[in-house]
Amino acid sequence: MSAKILDGNALAATVRERLALRAKALSAQGVTPALAVILVGGDPASAVYVRNKVAACEKTGVRSLKFDYAEDTAQATVLAKIAELNADDNVHGILVQLPLPRHFDADLVLEAISPTKDVDGFHAENVGALAQGKPRFIPCTPYGVMEMLKSENVPLKGAEVVIVGRSNIVGKPMALLLLAQSATVTICHSQSRDLAFHTRRADILVAAVGRAKMITGDMIKPGATVIDVGINRQVDGPNAGKLCGDVDFESAKNVAGLITPVPGGVGPMTITMLLANTLEAAERDLAARQKG
Numbered sequence: 107m108s109a110k111i112l113d114g115n116a117l118a119a120t121v122r123e124r125l126a127l128r129a130k131a132l133s134a135q136g137v138t139p140a141l142a143v144i145l146v147g148g149d150p151a152s153a154v155y156v157r158n159k160v161a162a163c164e165k166t167g168v169r170s171l172k173f174d175y176a177e178d179t180a181q182a183t184v185l186a187k188i189a190e191l192n193a194d195d196n197v198h199g200i201l202v203q204l205p206l207p208r209h210f211d212a213d214l215v216l217e218a219i220s221p222t223k224d225v226d227g228f229h230a231e232n233v234g235a236l237a238q239g240k241p242r243f244i245p246c247t248p249y250g251v252m253e254m255l256k257s258e259n260v261p262l263k264g265a266e267v268v269i270v271g272r273s274n275i276v277g278k279p280m281a282l283l284l285l286a287q288s289a290t291v292t293i294c295h296s297q298s299r300d301l302a303f304h305t306r307r308a309d310i311l312v313a314a315v316g317r318a319k320m321i322t323g324d325m326i327k328p329g330a331t332v333i334d335v336g337i338n339r340q341v342d343g344p345n346a347g348k349l350c351g352d353v354d355f356e357s358a359k360n361v362a363g364l365i366t367p368v369p370g371g372v373g374p375m376t377i378t379m380l381l382a383n384t385l386e387a388a389e390r391d392l393a394a395r396q397k398g
């Protein structure tokens with residue numbers, strides 16, 4: 107049996123068509139939705155992600171403002187820029203690309219972003235709102251995964267879901283979103299005993315650890331839905347330099363029922379949901395101003 111491949115590029119294109127219409131409707135009302143992206147340092151992967159985010163904005167009718175800072179920039183400089191963007195009525199979303207250089211206190215920087223412009227959903231206030239089941243902004247990657255599952259009508263109620271990875275960006279918010287849909291959720295991590303015991307029980311397996319091909323076909327329940335959030339660059343072998351996921355696609359596709367590829371799976375949907383959150387922020391801002 108060979109799994110159905112869930113094409114993230116195709117789904118992203120469909121969703122972005124709808125988002126472009128929302129951007130157009132805002133523009134017609136005198137509001138150009140705008141996202142500010144802050145990048146500190148020269149991490150090559152971050153530079154690529156930011157470039158892709160900015161390009162997606164332009165294509166969808168969202169204005170993007172990009173602020174590039176050198177690795178040795180003082181934290182106070184970035185905090186001052188965030189304060190300026192918070193106060194700017196023409197900016198609806200603010201994103202600080204992670205990871206930040208080591209001399210930064212990432213939590214402090216994320217908390218400096220106005221919660222109403224926090225399109226990543228990383229501010230403690232927004233994390234709390236999500237945990238209480240009243241989300242304001244849903245973090246983009248898990249939001250994208252939920253849209254992918256919805257697009258394929260994957261049943262969530264009562265489903266056994268295993269998430270490998272407990273990050274604030276993916277694992278934890280992913281668990282909260284699936285829990286809100288009445289799935290039975292297990293989160294595994296580097297200290298979990300017998301990882302395969304858990305993964306083999308999963309109707310839906312979400313891999314978000316950042317370790318190339320660590321989930322192999324023998325760890326997957328036949329027919330399962332496998333969502334691969336990992337983006338790793340292969341260091342050796344015939345595919346050195348190419349991207350791969352946390353799932354060993356070649357062995358997994360013979361066991362899974364539905365699987366996301368890397369690249370072309372979750373990645374395009376992450377960026378799409380960033381656009382969705384930015385439009386949401388702009389629409390809320392407009393509605394508030396029309397009311398008040």
Ligand code: GUN
Binds near residue numbers: 203204226246
């Ligand atoms: N670094 C890796 N993923 C993300 C993300 O979703 N948002 C931000 N800001 N940084 C990241």
